[in-house]
Amino acid sequence: DQQVKQNSPSLSVQEGRISILNCDYTNSMFDYFLWYKKYPAEGPTFLISISSIKDKNEDGRFTVFLNKSAKHLSLHIVPSQPGDSAVYFCAANVYPGGTSYGKLTFGQGTILTVHP
Amino acid sequence: KAGVTQTPRYLIKTRGQQVTLSCSPISGHRSVSWYQQTPGQGLQFLFEYFSETQRNKGNFPGRFSGRQFSNSRSEMNVSTLELGDSALYLCASSSGWSGADTDTQYFGPGTRLTVL
Numbered sequence: 001d002q003q004v005k006q007n008s009p010s011l012s013v014q015e016g017r018i019s020i021l022n023c024d025y026t027n028s029m030f031d032y033f034l035w036y037k038k039y040p041a042e043g044p045t046f047l048i049s050i051s052s053i054k055d056k057n058e059d060g061r062f063t064v065f066l067n068k069s070a071k072h073l074s075l076h077i078v079p080s081q082p083g084d085s086a087v088y089f090c091a092a093n094v095y096p097g098g099t100s101y102g103k104l105t106f107g108q109g110t111i112l113t114v115h116p
Numbered sequence: 117k118a119g120v121t122q123t124p125r126y127l128i129k130t131r132g133q134q135v136t137l138s139c140s141p142i143s144g145h146r147s148v149s150w151y152q153q154t155p156g157q158g159l160q161f162l163f164e165y166f167s168e169t170q171r172n173k174g175n176f177p178g179r180f181s182g183r184q185f186s187n188s189r190s191e192m193n194v195s196t197l198e199l200g201d202s203a204l205y206l207c208a209s210s211s212g213w214s215g216a217d218t219d220t221q222y223f224g225p226g227t228r229l230t231v232l
Contacts, residue, residue, distance in 0.1 A: 034220065041204070041228065043208075043223035043224050044223045089159065102149040102210070102221075103164060103174065104221060107158075109158065
C-alpha cells in the first residue's frame with residue numbers, strides 16, 4: 001500500500017522554464033509534507049516543506065502547493081537550472097508524535113533533467 | 117554547523133555476517149531516524165530513536181536493530197546478513213519535538229552496504 005505516490009518517473013525541462021513535480025497521497029492523517037532532492041549515492045537534501053494549515057510555501061525558486069481536498073502537492077521550480085537535475089522525492093508525516101515519530105513516508109521519486 | 121555524518125561510507129560483507137553502521141546527528145538534534153533505500157522498494161523507514169529510546173519502528177525483521185547513546189549518536193546493526201540487505205542505509209536527524217515547523221529531517225550521506 002503506497003501511501004505517497006509520484007506518478008511521473010521522469011521529467012525533462014528546458015533551462016529557464018518551469019519544472020512542476022507532482023505528488024499524491026492517500027493517508028488523510030498526513031499533515032506535514034517535504035520535498036527532497038537527491039543525487040546518486042548521496043543522502044537526500046531538504047528543499048522545502050509545508051504543513052497542512054497552509055496551501056503554499058515559497059523559498060527562492062522553489063514553491064510547494066498543497067491541495068488537501070485532492071490530497072495532492074506539487075513542487076514548482078522557476079526558473080529551472082541544469083544544476084537542478086536530480087531525483088526529487090516528496091515525503092509526508094503525521095503530527096504530533098504517536099506512532100509517527102520520526103517516520104517519513106516517501107514517494108518513489110521523479111528524475112528531473114534540465115537541459116541547457 | 118556540521119551536518120549529519122555516517123560511517124563507514126562503504127561496506128562489503130558476506131552472507132551470514134553482521135554489520136554495524138554509525139550516525140552522528142546535527143549538534144542539538146536528539147532524534148535519529150534510519151532508512152533503507154533499494155531500487156525496488158525506495159526509501160523505507162527502519163526505526164527512530166530519541167533520548168536513547170526507540171519511539172518508532174518500521175516493518176523490518178528483528179535482524180535489524182539499533183541504539184542511541186547519551187550524546188545522540190546512533191548505531192544500526194544488521195545480523196545474519198542476506199543478499200537482499202544490500203542497500204544504501206541513510207540516517208536523518210531532527211530536533212525530535214512534535215510540531216510541523218520544527219521537525220524537518222536532515223539526512224547524512226549514507227552507507228552503501230554490499231552483501232556478497
